[in-house]
Amino acid sequence: MSAPSNSFQPDSTDLDRLHSAVKREKADLQPGREPVPMLVIFLGMIVAVIAGGQLGVMTGGYSFNTSNPFNFTAAPDPRPGGGAGAGAADPFQAAMKKGASGYAVCGGCHQGNGMGIPGQFPPLAGSEWVTGGTERLVRVVQHGLVGAITVKGQGYNTPGGMQPFGAAMSSGDLANVLTYIRNSWGNEATMITKEMVEKVRSDEKRAQQWTEADLAPFADKNVPGDVPAGPGATAAPAAK
Ligand code: HEC
Known part of the structure; x- marks a missing residue:
């Protein structure tokens, strides 16, 4: 029994031809999702660029300045006495910053973390010599x-002891370093100002290094002087 001769009998070649034609067709587009002509996209870009530039000019804010493109100004410092440019307005912060770099001359022995080296260089962190009376501290570093x-x-009794720094450092540098060591590594104490260092300097001319016994009278004394506001400003009242 064979198929009627007039019925459609596609062979495999016909199938391939038919399917490849169907596959070439794109999927039916959803209504509203027809592709946008290139020209329309291009015109839209031109409008966006021009309008953006115009908006910038009108609001006066934007200029092609890479350093500060949006003309931001620093937010005001919320701390009391902070104000514009904390560095200049806040003497404590300014001294701490300068003192941190000045401390490089001390760090070789007392170490960057202020812990010193056991048996050789005493610690400055937590040291009563550092946070105690300013009269003694200034003298130690001075002479x-x-x-x-x-x-x-x-x-501690390191041969040779600690050299004097009074000749090598200005009163201002010395004051900044002392303020730094008094307020680092958990230490908290009053600032030492240039004027306070100068006061000690003008009071005495000393040729030799200090000894602990010689310094005993100064151990708890503070150099009189105005102490600008800063953390720990009330920790040690200026007295004498
Ligand atoms: C070359 C090593 C060396 C350097 C640099 C040095 N010191 Fe000292 N420092 C010593 C030694 C050693 C002692 C202990 C002296 C003693 O045994 O009598 C000492 C003691 C001290 C003390 C009293 C003890 C204590 O630990 O609190 C202070 C304060 C101090 N130094 C601060 C400073 C400061 C600030 C500087 C930087 C300006 C500095 N030192 C630089 C070696 C050094």
């Missing part, structure tokens, strides 16, 4: 220190 001393309950 140096030698002989047996006790710091945080530990004895």
